[in-house]
Every structure is written in C-alpha cells, then in structure tokens.
Amino acid sequence: MQGDPEVIEFLNEQLTAELTAINQYFLHAKMQENFGWTKLAKYTRAESFDEMKHAEVLTDRILFLEGLPNYQRLFHVRVGQTVTEMFQADRQIEVEAIDRLKRGIEVMRNKGDITSANIFESILADEEHHIDYLDTQLELVEKLGEALYIAQLIEQPES
Template sequence: MESATKTQTQNKYQVSIDLLNDAVGKEIATSLQYMYFHTHFEDDRYQYLSKIMREISIAEMRHIEEFSDRILFLQGDVDMNASFRTKQVTEAKEMLRMAMQLEQSTIDSYNEASRMAAEHKDAVTHKMFQDIIAEEEQHLDTFRTELQNLLDYGEEYLALQSAAGSKHTSKSFGHPGGGE
C-alpha cells in the first residue's frame, strides 16, 4: 500500500516536481554565474559590486534549498544540474546587463510556473514561486540601479569602488592609516 500511495503522490504532483526541478537548474546556473562575476569584481577591486554579486549568489543558493526541500516533500527527486554553463563575461556593464537578463528571464519563468502550479492545485508551490519572484524582482532592481550608476557616472563609478578596495586592502595589511 505504501508504494501505491507514493506512486499516486508522484503522479499527482509530477508537474510541480518538474517545475521545481527546472527552477533548481536555473538557480544553480545563476548562482554560479553570479559567483563568477563576484570573483572578477573582487579581482578588479570593485568591492561594492563584488559584495552585491556574492550576496545575490548566496540568495540564489537558498532558493535551491527551498525548491529542493519542496521536491523532496512531494516525494520527487532533485535534479542538481545547472541549466546552462557559466558564461565568461568580464566587462562590468555586460556583467550587469547579463544579470538583469537572467533575473528577468527567471521572473517570467517563475510567473508561468506559479500559474501552472495553481492550475494543478498545488497552492504551496504556487505561493513558493510567488514569494521567490518578489526576491528576484529585488535582485533585478539592484542590478538596474548599479547599471544606471555605471552609465551615469562611467569609469569614475568603478574608480571609486577600486579606491575603496585599496583603502580596505591597506588597512588589512597594517599600512599607515590602517588603524593597527
């Protein structure tokens, strides 16, 4: 009887499981992409952009965990494979543009997934997608703002971040003005 119940549950929620696994793949790929951007921003000493990319990458990892937990609750299995390979983009404006495209694509995809989960009478998965859409919209807004700052202030915006990084580096090495 237990295996029959499990089979019925899997069949009943298979659409949600598939939607959630698709989301896991997107989140893994996006998290890796943002971590790639983080390392390049950090290497260029753009501390603020580096921090943003790192924090949002970690937020995407939390989404992977939430989606995975839901899949397991629905008695499915998690497919932990990135939906795309990390792209080697290293120019600041292009990184922010790509991040905006990733967020917008995710928002569009999750709106559709939310609708489909609701159609299949899975209110929890429907709400989960809605809640995560709100977070993705905040990420999109952050990337829009940073790109606009870069467009408005140009290289000066990046130079200020680099100078802030140099100040931080000199403090950590105990150079004059470093407080140690």
C-alpha cells in the same frame, strides 16, 4: 506526498536556474574582487548565497513532493568581462527567471498546489528586487561612465 509531475518539473527547472545563478554570480564576485571592486564583489557574493537559499527551498519542496531534484544540469553561465557586461548577463538570468516563475505560479495554482506557488512567489519577489538593483546600476553606469562608476566600488583594505 506525491506531487504533480508538471509542478515538479517547474520546480526542477527553477532549481536549474538557481544553480546556474549561484555559479554565475559567484564567478562574477570573484572576478570583481580580483579587479579590486570590493564593494560590488561583496554584494554579488551575497546575491550568490541568496540564490543558494532559493535552491535549498526548491530542493526541499521537490523532495517533499517525492520528486528527485536535478543537480546534474545547468543553463548557460554568462560571463561578463566588464562591469556593464556582468550586469547585463546577471539581468538576463533574472528576466528568464521571472518569466519562468510567473508561468509556474499559474500552473501550480491551477493544479491546487498553493504551497509551491507561494514558494515561487517568494522567489519572484527576490528576483524582482534584484532586477531593479541591476537596472539602477546599469543606469548609473550609463550616466557616470564605467570609469567613474567603478571608482565608487573601490574600498581600501584595512592596514
């Protein structure tokens, strides 16, 4: 089925964002694991895999619309050095995604591509949930201080 070029471009732009998020979250998860923040590392790794699922759905839709998924480009990967910086970097990628998804939904609905709009709405719901999580974590860091917050992330390895 031949898709609208503007819709395919929105799908590809979001695909780029998802591929970027996969890398950013995965790197943050590995850093968190290295720092001993095992609970946070598990959560962040799962977020990376969730973004991979989004990338898969977008890839399938682009191919269905006879477009070519662009796996050649990434947006800037923001790497935090502290837990606060990591949360802020991850939050920024979500803010940008939410804006893009809302614009895409409007364009897709106006062009009559309800299926693509529904895909974007599903991803939007996930991103809104993630930004809510990040906002909560940033509030906790602010209230508790980074040291006490991090103390809650440590998990002793099984013997």
